[in-house]
Amino acid sequence: MATLVDVAATMEILRETAEICKLILENTNWQIRLLSKSSLLKLLVTKNMIATEYHHRLIMGFSTGTLDDRLAASIEKGTSPVSKRIKALHELQDLGIRTFGMICPSLPYASQEDYDSFSRAMCEALRIDRCEHVWAEVINVRGHSLVDTVKALRDGGYTAEAERVEAVSGTGKAERWEEYARMTFEAHKKHVPADKLRFLQYLGKGPADYWSEERGAGVVLLGKEAVKNNLLSFESSGEIVPFPALEKEDVQYHAERVDIVSRALNSAFLAARALFEIKTYKDGILWKIESKTFEEYCARQWKYQKSQAYRLLGLGRFLSKFPEKDSPFGEDSPVRESHLRPVLEKVPEEHQMACWESYGETASAGKVTAASVRSHVEEYLAKKGLDVSADLTPERWWRDRARARVKLLEADFAKLGFAKESARLLEQLVALIDGAQVAAGADGTNLNDPRG
Known part of the structure; x- marks a missing residue:
């Protein structure tokens, strides 16, 4: 599940994973089947983020x-230490959860004996007797992955390991x-039973x-050459079985389930827009009648934590700028809410629409990724001369927003013929905004949260 994003990279992503799984x-x-490099994955079970009644259908x-740990940290950035992953795996196994091993990516070694020792140690650590399957793979070559791996190994002080990668690539x-x-x-063949081993190999x-x-x-053979040679298959009990053809009812069943998942992904946009409309309708009359603050209202209605409520509110504010029938991603684009976060979190509100539209001019449907959006945001901010050294702080967000409002006032004054008279007042107002420490809004909203 998920080929571009780790399903448990952060708690926020883990919550999204839980919702989609449910x-x-x-x-x-x-x-x-859920695969991660983060020990947070276990929380889906240990914190019952997914109901107990479904645990038997999860394979983790x-x-x-x-x-x-130190070697892993040199080539895997922003992941949990391997020791914590192993501990999390053992916890799941001890709870009776179905698990699988994933020995990947494994580096080259100097001799067959070294490969054997590596495989034996990995199998013991994974407790493969408690794993349904053990998947394994050498370094997966993608773009500059080999060059990057060699550099990371050298930077981490693993010169011998770097040289061995260079020797085979x-x-x-x-x-x-x-x-x-x-x-x-x-090596893996010696330590993993054939009915459990799934060694992924791209055929040359x-x-x-x-x-x-x-x-x-x-x-398990992969890639164009495997397809070309009719070797793309799965195995069952050691016997190679070709992929079966789908019947008409299979195709229909698949289409129905794809539609369910697609509607779930779109529901985040609908929820965000609706939440913003509740917040702003007639100056908040819908929530003020029963709650002192909007945070309290969201917690009472949906058990939203403050951060979740304001994240959806920020998304809803952005979506409100589009006609209700339209999407900022195009009718058929599979963009997720998480792809918008770099824009919402880093770009001042008055620049968000222009930033997103300029991204849309270069991105093609189906190829939108959080990484490409983040990269575009940084380029956009740099081009506009805005600060890209750090995420928006609450103070900076409110200052930028207030300055934008002053610009609107300035334009209004000019239309009324009071441009000269208002210049000094506006100048003083900008100075006041730059030095102000905004604490809380009159309606009780926490203004220290830039998404509020």
């Missing part, structure tokens, strides 16, 4: 390419890479005999 579990009979695992080293992959597989353009013959021992 929707799928309540409306289908699917099982859900953690990426663990090494048991060395690059132009003219296809045979060395093949040897690295085979030795890694042979060379002879496929070795990998084809090893499919019964746990090899």
Whole structure:
């Protein structure tokens, strides 16, 4: 589940994961496999973020390419220490939760004996007797991943490891890479039963005999060459079985479930817009009649925490600038609410629409990612001469917003013919805003939260 974002990278993302899982579990009979590099993943179960009645349909695992916390930290940024991931895995296993192992990405070693020792240690740590399957893979080559890995290893003081990666990668080293992959597989083959092992291997353009013959021992072939050679398959009890053709009712069942998930993703936009409308309708009459503050109202109605309420409120404020039937992402674009966060959190309100529209001119539907939005936001802010050194602080957000209001006042005064008379007053007002410490609004809203 999730190919571009770790499903448990932060608590906010974990909550989104829980909501999506609950929707799928309540409306289908699917099982859900969750993989993460964050020990937070266990909270889905230990904190009952997903109801106990569905726990038997969850299969949970953690990426663990090494048991060395310091080595892992040099090549994996912003992840939990491997030791914490292993501990979280054991906690889930002790609770009877279905688990799987993921030995990935594993680095090259100097000899077959070293590969064997690595595999043995990993299998013991993962307690593979309690894992339904053990997935494994060598370094996954994507873009500049090998170059970045080598640099990160050197920067972390792992010179020998960096040299071994260099020795198997690059132009003219296809045979060395093949040897690295085979030795890694042979090691896992000794320690993981064939019915549990799932060794992921992208098939190259060379002879496929070795990998084809090893499919019964746990090899799962991937990539264009595997498709070309009709070797893309899954295994069951050691026997290679081709993918079955879908019947008409299978296609219909799939389409219905895709529609359910799609509607759930869109519901975040509907909820955000509605929340903003409740907040602003007739100066807040809808919530003020029963609550002292909007925070209290949200907590009473939906058990929203303050941060969740203001995050949705900020999104709703942005969405309110579009006609209700329209989406800021286009009718068929699968953009999620999280993709908008860089704009909402970093860009002053008066620039948000222009920033998003300029992003839309360069992004194509279906290829919108949080990373590309974040990169565009930084470029936009730099181009406009705005501060990009840090996220918006509450004080800065309110100062920018107040200054924008002053600009509107200035334009109104000019229309009325009072431009000269108002210049000094407006100048003093801007100075006051720049030095002000905004505490709380008259309606009880926490103005120290920039999303409020």
